[in-house]
Amino acid sequence: MSMLHALSGRVRASAVAASMLLIASTESVAHAADPPSVAVTMAESAFQEAFKLSRAGHYAEACPKFLASYKLAPAFGALINLADCYENIGQSASAWTRFHEAIALAKRLGQQSREKMARDRAERIEPQLIRLTITSQEPIAPHVPHVTVKIDGNEIDHAVLGTAIPIDPGKHTVEATAAGKKKFVREIDASDATHFERAFAIEIPTLGDEQPTPQAPEAPQGNRSNKGVDWNSDASRTHHTVGYIAIATGIVGVGAGTFFGLQTMSTWSKAQQHCTNAGCDQGGVDLAQRAKTTGAISTGAFLAGGALLAGGFIVTFAAPKNHSAGVIDQVVQSRSRASERPRSRLELGVGLGTIFIAGTL
Numbered sequence: 001m002s003m004l005h006a007l008s009g010r011v012r013a014s015a016v017a018a019s020m021l022l023i024a025s026t027e028s029v030a031h032a033a034d035p036p037s038v039a040v041t042m043a044e045s046a047f048q049e050a051f052k053l054s055r056a057g058h059y060a061e062a063c064p065k066f067l068a069s070y071k072l073a074p075a076f077g078a079l080i081n082l083a084d085c086y087e088n089i090g091q092s093a094s095a096w097t098r099f100h101e102a103i104a105l106a107k108r109l110g111q112q113s114r115e116k117m118a119r120d121r122a123e124r125i126e127p128q129l130i131r132l133t134i135t136s137q138e139p140i141a142p143h144v145p146h147v148t149v150k151i152d153g154n155e156i157d158h159a160v161l162g163t164a165i166p167i168d169p170g171k172h173t174v175e176a177t178a179a180g181k182k183k184f185v186r187e188i189d190a191s192d193a194t195h196f197e198r199a200f201a202i203e204i205p206t207l208g209d210e211q212p213t214p215q216a217p218e219a220p221q222g223n224r225s226n227k228g229v230d231w232n233s234d235a236s237r238t239h240h241t242v243g244y245i246a247i248a249t250g251i252v253g254v255g256a257g258t259f260f261g262l263q264t265m266s267t268w269s270k271a272q273q274h275c276t277n278a279g280c281d282q283g284g285v286d287l288a289q290r291a292k293t294t295g296a297i298s299t300g301a302f303l304a305g306g307a308l309l310a311g312g313f314i315v316t317f318a319a320p321k322n323h324s325a326g327v328i329d330q331v332v333q334s335r336s337r338a339s340e341r342p343r344s345r346l347e348l349g350v351g352l353g354t355i356f357i358a359g360t361l
Helices: 003-032 038-055 059-072 076-088 092-109 112-128 234-272 282-318 321-340
Strands: 130-136 148-151 164-167 171-177 184-189 199-204 345-351 354-360
Touching (some): 038 076, 076 092, 076 112, 130 148, 171 199, 184 199, 234 282
Parallel strands (some): 130 199
Antiparallel strands (some): 148 171, 345 354
């Protein structure tokens, strides 16, 4: 690099810095002319802090503060310094866009010198811009608005398709979506774009139909297999609970049957002591009747307890888990059919020195 070129670069940089300083001071005076609102006060504070950071070369920290200042109180000083900040951190497209916003703002305010300065800066950046052109095979038009196209998550107007859009160096994602269609996603990396490779192009193909997720047909109720059974499902746990309750109740029933059976034997033994060859006294008759009642209770408890034990073991251990509901239904149906049949009749008879059991099952 020649000394003259280096000197001209320093002079140009000094001129830019001086112009930015002048803009910063004039913006401050403009703010001070009117009673400041809270937003203006915050904008001025953010601007001053950002300006100090940029003068120290900390552009990455200064840019968000310049942006915050401009959002709070849109002023030319914040906007032109934000564009300069973006240029210094290598975001050429963002800087170019902000410089053009500054051109429009200065023109609207009738500030020709500022308009020229912003235009010169934008023209200097323009040859360095990286551009992306997005086209589409999908029929996208104002009357076909169902396809949504986004770049880096920001939706773009369909009218922009086919236009070379300036983008900052780095990675970018283009996506196209439509209801009932497969999503299109394409990424590009413009981090190392050279002078001769500053143009990227992405073509969105015709979006294919989105295939519905196939669902396996459900097996018939009476012929289910163990495949695909969720062993920890709520239904499986419910079946186990029912089985355990049936087993526990069955054990209680058998225990009750045993208790009343032993009581029947004891009572009958006492009844025999009140009987002779001539017959039984009233005490013997009463004891025999009591033995008959406890015997009937014992028999019923044994039958119910045994049935509950058998059913509980089948539901809990013997049958497949996805058949548990069917087993329970069968047990219920069996009990229903049993209730429709004539009930079993069991009688305990007491005679002189004898005891007999008679009945129908």
